Amino acid sequence: MPQGPGSGRPAVPLPPDPEAHVLAHVFKVVMDPFVGKLGIFRVHQGTLQRDMQLFVGDGRKPFKLGHLLRLQGKRHEEVPRLIPGDFGALTKVEDVEFDTVLHDSHDEDQIRLKPLDFPEPMLGLAIEARRRGDEQRIAEVLSRLQAEDPCVKLDYRAATQETVLRGMGELHLRYLLDRLAGNYKLEVDTRPPRVPYQETITRRAEGHCRHKKQTGGAGQFGEVFLRVEPLPRGAGFEFVDEIKGGGIPSQFIPAVEKGVRAAMENGPLAGFPVVDVRVTVYDGKHHPVDSKDIAFQAAGRKAMLDALRNAGCMILEPIVAIEISAPEAKIGDITTDLIARRGQVLGTETLSLGLAAIRGQVPLAELEGYAGRLKSLTSGQGSYSILLDHYDRVPQDVQQRLAADFKGVQDED
Numbered sequence: 001m002p003q004g005p006g007s008g009r010p011a012v013p014l015p016p017d018p019e020a021h022v023l024a025h026v027f028k029v030v031m032d033p034f035v036g037k038l039g040i041f042r043v044h045q046g047t048l049q050r051d052m053q054l055f056v057g058d059g060r061k062p063f064k065l066g067h068l069l070r071l072q073g074k075r076h077e078e079v080p081r082l083i084p085g086d087f088g089a090l091t092k093v094e095d096v097e098f099d100t101v102l103h104d105s106h107d108e109d110q111i112r113l114k115p116l117d118f119p120e121p122m123l124g125l126a127i128e129a130r131r132r133g134d135e136q137r138i139a140e141v142l143s144r145l146q147a148e149d150p151c152v153k154l155d156y157r158a159a160t161q162e163t164v165l166r167g168m169g170e171l172h173l174r175y176l177l178d179r180l181a182g183n184y185k186l187e188v189d190t191r192p193p194r195v196p197y198q199e200t201i202t203r204r205a206e207g208h209c210r211h212k213k214q215t216g217g218a219g220q221f222g223e224v225f226l227r228v229e230p231l232p233r234g235a236g237f238e239f240v241d242e243i244k245g246g247g248i249p250s251q252f253i254p255a256v257e258k259g260v261r262a263a264m265e266n267g268p269l270a271g272f273p274v275v276d277v278r279v280t281v282y283d284g285k286h287h288p289v290d291s292k293d294i295a296f297q298a299a300g301r302k303a304m305l306d307a308l309r310n311a312g313c314m315i316l317e318p319i320v321a322i323e324i325s326a327p328e329a330k331i332g333d334i335t336t337d338l339i340a341r342r343g344q345v346l347g348t349e350t351l352s353l354g355l356a357a358i359r360g361q362v363p364l365a366e367l368e369g370y371a372g373r374l375k376s377l378t379s380g381q382g383s384y385s386i387l388l389d390h391y392d393r394v395p396q397d398v399q400q401r402l403a404a405d406f407k408g409v410q411d412e413d
Contacts, residue, residue, distance in 0.1 A: 012111060014045045016084035022046030022054065022104040024088075025113050029098050031144040032091075039096035040071065040089045046104065048082040054102050056095040058110070063093055098150055118150050120385045121166040123371045125173055126194065128163070130187040139163075141184050145176055152176065160194040169371060195365045197402065198316045198391060199267030200276045204229045207307025210285075211299035222295035224248070224256055224303040225283035228311050231276040233391060237264070238278040248284035248296065255293040256281055259300025268305065269313040269399075270406040275391075279304065315399045316391040318364040324374065326382035328356045333377050341366035342395075361389055365398075 014023060028040040048054075053062040069076045069089040082088045090096065101111055129135045142165065146152045153166040167173040180186045206227050213220040231238065239257050248256065264274040284299075322343070326334055328350065335345050335358065343362030350356050367386070374382040394402070 011114075017045060018047045018083045020045045021108055022048055022052075022102065023108055023111065024048065024102040026096055026098065026100045026102065029096065029147050031148060035076065035091050037094065037096070037147075038089050038091055039093060039100075040087065041102060043082050043084050043086050043088065045084055047084075048086075048088065050080055052104065054104055055106065056093070056102060057100045059095055060106075063095070065090060067091055097147060116150075119168060119383060121151050121153050121168055121172075123169055123173060124155075124164045124166040124193050125190040126160075126162040126192065127165050127188045127190050130189050134186055137184070138180070138186055138188060141180060141186060145179065157193070157196060160196050162194060164193045169375075192368055196318060197270065197272045197394070198275045199269055199272045199313050200233075200274065200316055201228055201230050201308065201311035201313055203312045205307050205311035207303040207305070207310065209299045209302035209306060211295050211302065213295070219287075219290040220292060220295035220298070221285075221287040221290040222248075222252070222292075222299040223285040224259075224281060224296065224299040226256075226260070226300070226303050226307060227280045227282060228304070228307040229278045229280070230311075231278050233276060233316075235276050237261075237275065240278060240280040242280055242282040243284065248281070248286055249291075252286065252291065252293065252296040253281070255296040256284075256300035259297040259302075260304045262297070263301045263304035263308065267313055268308050270315055270402040272315065274308065274313070275316070279307075315394045315402055317394045317398075319361050319389050319392050320364050320367070320386040321389040322358075322360050322362050322367075322384055322386050324358040324360075324382060324384040325351065325355055326358070326374070326378045328354055330378050330382065331356050331358065334358060334374070334382070337373065337377060338362060341370075363392075363394075364388075 022043070023045040024041045024043045026039045026041045030038040030040065032038050048065065048068060050065060050068050052065050054065055055062050067090065068079055068082060069091070070079045070082070071077075071087070071089055076089065079088070096102075099113065099115065101108070101113065103111070127138075129138050142154050146154050151168050151172070155164045155166065156162075157164060165173065165176065167176060177188065177190070180188060204227065206225070208223075208225050210223040211220060239260065241253050243253070260279050264277070266272070267274045281300075322338075324334055331348060338345060338358070338360055341362055343360050343366065345358060345360045347359045348356055349359070364386075370384070374384060
């Protein structure tokens with residue numbers, strides 16, 4: 001149903017009048033290997049004709065409708081006009097995306113169709129190019145697949161430095177990977193996505209580094225004393241400059257902070273980013289000739305590592321809010337399975353048609369393979385959605401395992 005400008009505004013009636021302003025809705029985008037980008041639409045109002053000017057959504061720049069197509073199976077038949085109720089397609093208009101509205105007057109700039117409710121893609125695979133040099137092409141092709149299918153999502157996780165392709169299930173993801181290999185000759189390696197763990201500190205501690213390097217010519221010198229303190233969960237990072245008396249000149253303080261941030265990228269316990277920490281630089285020394293940015297950057301990084309080793313680091317894991325929809329008869333089995341995954345059930349609600357909703361919290365690390373497990377428990381009738389809720393400390397056995405894995409990687413290096 002078309003809607004007027006602004007959220008909550010009443011629906012706008014669209015009589016199928018061929019003499020009125022043009023309004024058409026793009027309900028599908030196809031990347032045709034021969035034609036290019038193909039926007040398939042339905043005309044709701046007005047008459048579309050070749051060579052007329054149209055706008056896409058809120059776009060201020062018009063485009064000329066060079067080719068107007070009617071799809072007949074695999075054939076694309078060019079037609080002179082389309083009237084209300086007709087389905088058509090246009091090509092080579094890059095601004096056309098799924099769910100956009102085509103119109104011929106700025107009076108209709110803000111008109112939208114009521115968005116469809118698509119299920120959230122839950123199953124994900126981390127992907128990387130098998131052949132070096134294919135990274136850019138894979139990114140372009142995945143962007144095309146995402147434009148075609150609203151149930152495909154592509155996420156780049158900076159914390160784990162991986163690209164995650166998400167779909168509705170194993171069959172959906174297999175279809176997407178087959179298209180990559182078959183249509184575009186691109187091979188990728190896949191694995192389950194890494195869990196974005198974090199590290200934080202448990203107590204106040206101090207660190208110190210005296211960086212001195214002499215190589216015959218101009219040397220390097222910088223000395224940094226700093227203090228770290230834990231912050232409340234989710235507070236992030238604070239950097240405080242308490243230098244007095246010119247121990248570290250003000251122009252070198254940004255270099256110290258840069259070194260501190262570099263040390264926080266890989267925590268000492270298991271190599272995960274360090275968060276929720278206040279760092280206070282309270283003293284230091286400099287040399288009038290040898291002090292420079294690179295020296296204080298190195299001193300800041302090493303002093304931060306020294307402080308972190310003394311601050312009792314612990315590992316945090318992401319806890320997600322989960323909502324599961326399933327037949328009422330399966331609530332007991334689902335609840336038992338959720339608790340076995342270190343989850344908590346916060347409430348249940350009866351829905352229509354014999355369904356029920358379960359709300360709870362569960363560690364993200366415990367949801368690997370959960371889509372298949374829920375499908376098995378509910379004979380394919382269950383679905384779920386998740387949303388990051390907060391970070392919390394991992395159990396001691398999990399922390400020991402993660403730390404041992406990180407030490408093993410370091411020993412190999």
